[in-house]
Amino acid sequence: xxxxxxxxxxxxxxxxxxxxxxxxxxxxxxxxxxxxxxxxxxxxxxxxxxxxxxxxxxxxxxxxxxxxxxxxxxxxxxxxxxxxxxxxxxxxxxxxxxxxxxxxxxxxxxxxxxxxxxxxxxxxxxxxxxxxxxxxxxxxxxxxxxxxxxxxxxxxxxxxxxxxxxxxxxxxxxxxxxxxxxxxxxxxxxxxxxxxxxxxxxxxxxxxxxxxxxxxxxxxxxxxxxxxxxxxxxxxxxxxxxxxxxxxxxxxxxxxxxxxxxxxxxxxxxxxxxxxxxxxxxxxxxxx
Numbered sequence: 001x002x003x004x005x006x007x008x009x010x011x012x013x014x015x016x017x018x019x020x021x022x023x024x025x026x027x028x029x030x031x032x033x034x035x036x037x038x039x040x041x042x043x044x045x046x047x048x049x050x051x052x053x054x055x056x057x058x059x060x061x062x063x064x065x066x067x068x069x070x071x072x073x074x075x076x077x078x079x080x081x082x083x084x085x086x087x088x089x090x091x092x093x094x095x096x097x098x099x100x101x102x103x104x105x106x107x108x109x110x111x112x113x114x115x116x117x118x119x120x121x122x123x124x125x126x127x128x129x130x131x132x133x134x135x136x137x138x139x140x141x142x143x144x145x146x147x148x149x150x151x152x153x154x155x156x157x158x159x160x161x162x163x164x165x166x167x168x169x170x171x172x173x174x175x176x177x178x179x180x181x182x183x184x185x186x187x188x189x190x191x192x193x194x195x196x197x198x199x200x201x202x203x204x205x206x207x208x209x210x211x212x213x214x215x216x217x218x219x220x221x222x223x224x225x226x227x228x229x230x231x232x233x234x235x236x237x238x239x240x241x242x243x244x245x246x247x248x249x250x251x252x253x254x255x256x257x258x259x260x261x262x263x264x265x266x267x268x269x270x271x272x273x274x275x276x277x278x279x280x281x282x283x284x285x286x287x288x
Contacts, residue, residue, distance in 0.1 A: 014091060014092045014094070014095040015089070015090065015091035015092070015095060015153075015157075016088075016089070016090045016091075017087075017088075017089050017090075017137060017138065017141045018087065018088045018089075019087050019134060019135075019137070019138035019141070020045060020085055020086075020087055020138075021085070021086055021087065021088065022083055022084065022085045023084075024080060024083070024084060032075065032226070032234070033052070033073045033074065033075040033226070033231065033234040033235075033238070034073070034074065034075065035070060035071050035072065035073050035074070035238050035241065036070045036071075036090070037070060037071065037092070038070050038090045038091055038092045038093075039067075039068065039069055039070055039090070039091055039092075039093055039109070039112050040066075040067075040068040040069075040070055040088060040089065040090050041065070041066070041067060041068075041087075041088065041089040041160075041164075042065070042066040042068065042076075042086060042087070042088050042089075043064075043065050043066075043086060043087040043088075043130060043131075043134060044060045044061070044062055044063070044064045044065075044066075044085075044086050045062055045085040045086060045087065045131075046062055046082075046083055046084070046085035047062075047078055047079065047082050047083055047084035047085060047086075048078065048079035048082055048084075049076055049077065049078040049079065049084060049086075050076075050077045050223055050224065051066065051074070051075070051076045051077070051119070052073075052074060052075050052077070052189065052224055052231075053066070053068060053072055053073075053074040053117045054072040054073060054074070054117060054193070055189050055190050055192075055193035056117075056186070056189070057182060057185050057186055057189060057223065057224070058119045059178075059179075059182060060119070061121070062127075063121070063122050063124075063126075063127040063130075064119055064120065064121055064122070065119070065120040065122055065130060065164070065167070066117070066118070066119050066120070067111055067112055067115060067117065067118055067120070067164060068112075068116075068117045069112045069113065069116050069117065070090075071242065072116065072117050073234060073235060073238045074117070075224070075225070075226070077223070077224050077225035077226075087134050087138075089137070089157075091157070093105075093109050093112070095154070096108060096109065096154070096157075096158070098154075099151070099154050099155070099158070100158070107165075108158060108161040108162065108165065109161070110165065110168075111161075111164055111165055111167075111168045114168070115168065120164075120167050122167070126167065129163065130163070133156070133159070133160050133163065134160075136156055137153065137156050137157065137160065140152050140153040140156055141153055181219060181222075181223060182223070184209065184211060184216070184219055185219065185220060185223045185224065187209045188205060188209065188216065188220055188228065189231075191205055191208060191209065192205075192228070192231065192232055192235060193235070196232060196235050196236055196239070196259075196260045197258070197259070197260040198260065199262070200232060202216070202217060202228065205228070216228075233270055233274070234274065236259045236260045236261060236267075236270075237259070237270060237271055237274050237275065239258070239259040239260070240255045240256070240258075240259040240267070240271065240279065241275070241282070243255045243258060243259065244279070244282060244283040248283065250283075252264065252267075252268070252279045252280060252283070255267075255279065255283075256268075256279075267279070
């Protein structure tokens with residue numbers, strides 16, 4: 001499994017922009033759930049994709065815009081049989097404070113902080129405005145090494161965030177009607193989110209949700225690209241990372257227990273396998 005820490009710390013710059021990325025996801029490839037300390041804008045141009053963010057699952061359609069504050073476990077699961085085109089922008093919120101007074105920077109970041117994570121279903125007009133802004137951001141990003149281009153990029157980013165704030169103010173938050181499959185997956189994820197600190201078995205989940213165990217396991221894999229237990233372990237590991245971030249003096253043993261692991265040895269092994277370093281190293285160096 002790819003190291004989440006390595007992925008996070010590849011981003012040395014305060015921002016990273018990937019415009020109309022059409023990198024395909026091969027059948028069976030598992031990019032894994034992840035979290036990071038920077039904010040993320042995700043715009044879906046083309047393809048078929050379900051997106052799991054925390055305890056919610058979304059079926060995306062082209063023109064959807066996602067705002068994420070990053071620390072919530074998330075993962076896209078595109079259909080590999082069709083082109084998958086998306087634009088992503090990652091940035092540290094502190095970056096804006098270099099250009100704006102703190103009060104104004106905080107106002108621009110309010111959609112991330114108030115909504116935490118949300119999918120906006122944009123109208124055709126809003127999609128056109130968004131895609132035009134993203135194309136302009138891309139032009140500036142490609143030239144950002146030149147004098148003053150970095151400043152122009154950040155100013156354009158601020159303009160984009162103002163536009164996103166208007167989407168928030170216009171309450172473009174209505175949810176589409178979910179299919180039966182989506183309702184089942186939502187039920188599974190909600191159950192895991194509520195009970196991840198307890199011992200959980202497939203029989204128990206299936207019984208609680210009135211689903212057959214084989215159908216439930218196959219459906220979860222189909223819709224999310226991972227297994228129920230992989231998701232559960234990633235949720236527990238992410239909880240441990242959050243505990244280390246906000247409680248740096250917490251012992252590994254206590255973090256293990258509060259994250260739902262019964263044995264510290266199992267926790268340490270899973271943590272290193274997933275994150276790429278031991279819990280002790282992660283906590284000491286605040287690798288989040």
